[in-house]
């Protein structure tokens with residue numbers, strides 16, 4: 732609920748003309764303020780995906796749907812990032828283990844303990 736209030740405040744700020752809907756240009760400008768630079772064509776595509784009444788602009792309800800989609804994408808990337816970090820950790824552990832074994836083998840072989 733609190734999230735929805737924050738979204739409404741954000742939406743109202745972007746809807747500078749108080750028309751009850753936001754245009755692609757307004758959305759692009761607002762995203763750019765948050766360091767999210769998208770070409771206008773991409774922002775237009777975002778709006779088209781959730782422009783349920785096909786009027787070319789985004790109502791608050793449509794904006795909430797778009798926001799939910801973007802959050803899911805963000806979570807998917809976070810999951811991928813965590814998976815990548817685990818894979819890198821496994822590779823480091825594997826390389827360390829192999830290096831340690833090779834070092835032990837060389838040292839033991841050097842003393843004639845191992846062939």
Ligand SMILES: [Ca+2]
Pocket residue numbers: 781782783784785786787788789790793
């Ligand atoms: Ca619409």
